[in-house]
Amino acid sequence: MKDRENMEKKDVFGLSLEALQDLLGTYGFKKFRAKQVFEWIYKKSVFEFSKMKNISKDDINLLEENFTILPANIKILREQISSDKLTRKVLIELPDGNSIETVLMSHDYGFSVCISSQVGCNMGCAFCASGLTGFVRNLSQAEILLQVYYFNQHLLPSGGFVSRVVVMGSGEPLLNFDAVLGALEFLHMETTLNMSYRNMTISTCGIIPGIEKLVIKKLPINLAISLHSARDDMRSELMPINKTYPFLEVIKAADAYAKATGRQVTYEYILIANKNDTLLDAELLSNALRFKNSSVNLIPANPVEEKGFKRPSPHTVERFLQVLKKNNINATVRREMGKDIDAACGQLRSKFIGKNS
Ligand code: SF4
Incomplete structure (x- = not known):
């Protein structure tokens, strides 16, 4: 009953100050x-009108009768905390019953949130659990912002705040361009979190028209490209989108982005045992990225049960890294976070849906 009442009210979360x-x-x-309400929501992360102390009782009643604030209107279906407590x-269950995953990571330099941009995903990357449940819908700008404000x-009570976001959760952000960019621009505003664009990262599987739109926007947002192979046949096997947007074309578009924004592009490369972890793979990757303003993030595979992919040995990872370094390619091996909590995108949701279907 309460849910139905809420559905009939207007949700104000994610509206600009002028629209509010x-x-x-x-x-x-x-x-x-309205400005006071805006400040409570976006400066103090207060999502209940009744807790907005400088608003009169009558006004609070009127607000509660007519409006909702999305973060107060969600349910947490599952929560996992890594054993080191850093992840x-x-x-999150949204008011329409769909669910999305969001991850908070604690670093030396502050807190970052890895946000989802779609419910499910239809890109079908072979190593990813998000695709297992299929694409359902794009998230709205408010639903993207919700993930940051939830954390x-x-x-806030302990003096912390989210200072970085990576759009690297479930979904392909550049296929939900307006909502994703709208959310990032919102977080950048002085009247909200005043977050620097340099602290934001969009990770894409290589949607060239989306990268081109980012070039036009010319914001210093970090761009990460999921590459995972510099061989067309292998990349198409791991990432079917390679058949539409071949990786050499993607690198060309990403290079244009680096030139337009001055930002170094990061290439994500999941190392999967006996798939893309050979010396030849490392040499081909070096050739593809030679003289580009870029760096490579090597990620030893986080096994997805359903796919049977294995992680290469530490020796193989080190050998791959050394080939890149020898070829003057900036490269690091990603510090693993939350391995014990299904941190790879889509794993928690796909397990939850599996158990509840
Ligand atoms: S890796 Fe990203 S683009 Fe690929 S299926 Fe998973 S969520 Fe979609």
Whole structure:
């Protein structure tokens, strides 16, 4: 009953200050009052009107009768915390019953959130659990912002806050371009989290038209490309999108992005035993990236049970890394976080759906 009542109310989360002032104005609220509401939500991560201390009781009643604030209108279906306590993953149920995964990571330099951009994904990357449940829908700008503010709300009492976001969770962000960019631009505003674009990363499987749109935007957002092989046949096997956007064309588009923004492009490379981890693979990758403003992030495979992929030995990983270094390619092996909590994208959701279907 409560859920149905909420569905009939307008949700104000993710509206710009001007849009909130216009909307609340139609209910008789003055602009300064709407600004106070805006500040409670986006500066203090308060999502219940009744906790907005400088708003009168009558105004609170009117707000509660007519509006909701999305983060107060969700359920947490599952939560996993890694044994080192540095990674916290939640499965959030949205008001329409769909669920999304979001991960909070604690680093020396602060907190970052890995956000999802779609419910499910239809890119079909072979190493990824998100595709197992198929694509359902794009997330709205508010649903993307929700993932950051959910954690911010929990961090604020102890003086913490989310200072970085990586759009690297479930979904292909460049196929939901407007909502993703809208959310990042929102987080950048001084009146919200004032987050630097340099602290934001978009990770794509290589949607060239989306990269081209980013070139036009020319914001200093970090771009990460999931490459995973510099052989067309192997990359097509691991990432079917390679048949539409071959990796050499993707690298060309990413290079244009690096030139337009001055930002170094990161290439993600999951090392899968006996698939893409040979010396020849390392040489081909070096050739493809030679003289590019780029770096390579090697990620020893996080096994996805359903696919049977294995992780290469530490010796193989080191050997691959040394070939890249010898060829003057910037490369590092990613520090693993949350391996014990299904941190690879889509794993928690696919397990939850599997158990509840
Ligand atoms: S890796 Fe990313 S693009 Fe590929 S299936 Fe998973 S969520 Fe989709």
